[in-house]
Amino acid sequence: MKFSKAWIIAMKDFEEIKKNKYIMTTLILMPLLFAIIYPIVFIGSALAVENTDTSDLEAITGMVPNAETMTPQQILITYLANLMLILFSMVPGIIPTFIASYSFVGEKLNKSMEPLLATPTTDTEVLLGKSLAVFLPTMLVTYMSSCVLVVLVDWLTFPIFNRLFFPNIELLIVLFLFAPAISIMSIELNVLVSSKVNDLRAAQQIGGLVVLPLVIILIASLLNIFSINPISLLLLSALIILLDVGLLYLSKSIFQREEILTRWK
Amino acid sequence: MIVTEGLTRHYGEIVAVDNLTMKIKSGEIFGFLGPNGAGKTTTVRVLCCLISITAGNAFIGDYQVGKPEDSLKIRKMVGLLPENAGLYERLSAYRNLDFYGKLYEMPETRRKENIEHFLRMLGLWERKDQIAGTFSKGMKQKIALARALIHDPEIIFLDEPTAGLDPEAAQMVRNFILELKKEKRTIFLNTHNLDEADKICDRIGLIKTKLIRIASPEDLKKGLWSRKTAIQLHNLNDTILKTVKQLDSVKSFQTMDNKLILEVDDPEKENPSIIEAIIKAGGKIVFVTEVRPSLEDVYLKLIKEA
Numbered sequence: 001m002k003f004s005k006a007w008i009i010a011m012k013d014f015e016e017i018k019k020n021k022y023i024m025t026t027l028i029l030m031p032l033l034f035a036i037i038y039p040i041v042f043i044g045s046a047l048a049v050e051n052t053d054t055s056d057l058e059a060i061t062g063m064v065p066n067a068e069t070m071t072p073q074q075i076l077i078t079y080l081a082n083l084m085l086i087l088f089s090m091v092p093g094i095i096p097t098f099i100a101s102y103s104f105v106g107e108k109l110n111k112s113m114e115p116l117l118a119t120p121t122t123d124t125e126v127l128l129g130k131s132l133a134v135f136l137p138t139m140l141v142t143y144m145s146s147c148v149l150v151v152l153v154d155w156l157t158f159p160i161f162n163r164l165f166f167p168n169i170e171l172l173i174v175l176f177l178f179a180p181a182i183s184i185m186s187i188e189l190n191v192l193v194s195s196k197v198n199d200l201r202a203a204q205q206i207g208g209l210v211v212l213p214l215v216i217i218l219i220a221s222l223l224n225i226f227s228i229n230p231i232s233l234l235l236l237s238a239l240i241i242l243l244d245v246g247l248l249y250l251s252k253s254i255f256q257r258e259e260i261l262t263r264w265k
Numbered sequence: 266m267i268v269t270e271g272l273t274r275h276y277g278e279i280v281a282v283d284n285l286t287m288k289i290k291s292g293e294i295f296g297f298l299g300p301n302g303a304g305k306t307t308t309v310r311v312l313c314c315l316i317s318i319t320a321g322n323a324f325i326g327d328y329q330v331g332k333p334e335d336s337l338k339i340r341k342m343v344g345l346l347p348e349n350a351g352l353y354e355r356l357s358a359y360r361n362l363d364f365y366g367k368l369y370e371m372p373e374t375r376r377k378e379n380i381e382h383f384l385r386m387l388g389l390w391e392r393k394d395q396i397a398g399t400f401s402k403g404m405k406q407k408i409a410l411a412r413a414l415i416h417d418p419e420i421i422f423l424d425e426p427t428a429g430l431d432p433e434a435a436q437m438v439r440n441f442i443l444e445l446k447k448e449k450r451t452i453f454l455n456t457h458n459l460d461e462a463d464k465i466c467d468r469i470g471l472i473k474t475k476l477i478r479i480a481s482p483e484d485l486k487k488g489l490w491s492r493k494t495a496i497q498l499h500n501l502n503d504t505i506l507k508t509v510k511q512l513d514s515v516k517s518f519q520t521m522d523n524k525l526i527l528e529v530d531d532p533e534k535e536n537p538s539i540i541e542a543i544i545k546a547g548g549k550i551v552f553v554t555e556v557r558p559s560l561e562d563v564y565l566k567l568i569k570e571a
Contacts, residue, residue: 005368005370008364008367008368009368012353012356012364015355015356015360016353016355016356019355019356020355110351110352110353110354111347111349111350111351112351112352112353113351114315114345114347114349114351115345115347115351115365115409115412115413116368117315118313118315118340118343118345118347119340119365119368119369120337120338120340120341120368120369120370121368122337257314257315257316258315258316258317261310261315261316262276262316
């Protein structure tokens with residue numbers, strides 16, 4: 001396996017992505033909206049509640065680490081900020097469905113896969129190249145929009161905490177472990193979807209199911225079944241990485257010349 | 266250069282190619298003819314190491330098709346023009362070719378030279394920076410052809426290269442293929458176009474899952490029909506017919522208005538005495554021509570029999 005060949009394929013895909021207005025608009029607007037709307041809705045609502053009593057927050061106090069050292073408003077903000085981090089993880093989950101649908105299904109529809117597969121490249125080089133073309137822009141926009149999120153949250157919460165709320169350990173785990181793992185899961189799922197559908201929209205819709213685990217985590221947190229803290233985030237990331245390994249094995253077995261040319265619909 | 270020995274490919278229960286044995290020489294233009302679903306594209310895909318062989322063997326040069334360590338080497342020495350151009354529509358013609366040149370690990374100078382060489386040959390150099398998606402079907406096909414040649418492959422597989430092209434574009438592609446022959450490249454041409462195969466192929470293989478026949482276009486035609494001579498007369502009458510009937514050199518004949526169509530074993534040797542006899546019988550000859558079966562006649566006959 002030559003990484004240089006995978007990189008050539010990735011660079012070609014980047015170039016195509018850059019020229020696709022639909023993908024570029026989604027890539028810029030969606031993460032930005034998430035980075036702006038979430039802090040305003042979540043932190044803004046917590047700021048609006050000034051006269052909170054600790055007894056009102058009994059249900060969530062146990063979910064916030066070091067809650068005993070915080071004011072009720074700080075507890076509420078910390079709780080909501082953690083929820084917001086899970087919601088923000090949808091960015092690296094959803095973005096790949098848009099790019100990958102074009103990268104995999106688009107290439108299939110355009111009938112450009114056969115000449116590509118006729119070159120002296122291995123299946124792994126092609127798969128890696130196309131995956132990198134999805135993963136790298138996804139992580140780039142995730143990190144760029146996270147900067148907006150961090151600045152906005154810190155600006156909103158500084159008067160309450162008298163210190164910078166972000167970056168904290170939860171954010172670092174989400175950005176550097178959880179988000180990449182979610183992104184890889186989304187890419188692998190899209191490879192599997194690409195072998196079964198012949199329609200970009202269908203691929204995006206099915207690929208979008210990747211946010212389902214995040215929604216489950218969110219509901220579990222709201223129901224106080226799951227607490228968002230560094231340990232739980234590490235465990236969750238490990239679980240998704242395990243899933244990624246399984247999905248990678250599956251997608252590698254599907255992304256083979258023979259399969260693509262004879263069995264892909 | 267290309268050898269297949271009992272090459273067989275199944276898709277589940279369906280047999281796409283059955284026991285294909287043939288040899289294609291270096292520098293030859295080999296036409297592969299057959300109806301839709303006859304196994305032409307499958308054969309090309311197998312020979313380009315894109316899909317596996319169910320049974321039998323195939324060799325490209327010194328390399329064996331299906332042997333994992335030979336697959337990359339084979340793909341490096343062959344160029345493929347698939348049925349669909351499959352260009353990257355958002356990229357320019359130049360960038361499409363450059364991308365493939367890089368995948369073939371060509372040095373930058375050679376890559377640039379080859380892109381310019383082929384785009385100029387195909388009359389597209391001036392439009393090299395135009396987005397491929399804006400090109401006509403003929404232009405896209407030309408770029409796809411340049412793409413198949415970008416790495417100077419020894420063997421080129423062309424799958425229906427002129428399908429859907431207007432006559433002018435098709436003619437240009439055909440001329441281009443003949444240019445490639447001058448460069449001693451081996452060309453494997455899948456086509457439905459019998460006229461095209463007749464004009465440019467050195468040999469033709471007829472396939473309908475199994476290989477039906479393999480020969481030069483001329484030999485295919487000669488092998489199936491005895492040679493016939495048509496004699497257009499001014500006045501075909503019973504005396505002339507009686508004379509022709511008595512000639513030993515005429516195996517059979519038929520008439521059509523004032524035209525006599527004779528089946529003769531050796532026209533070059535026998536025709537002068539036949540014509541002399543007809544004139545002696547009072548026949549006034551308008552013209553004499555050889556009746557040649559078309560490749561289409563041959564194709565239809567053989568495919569029907571298969």
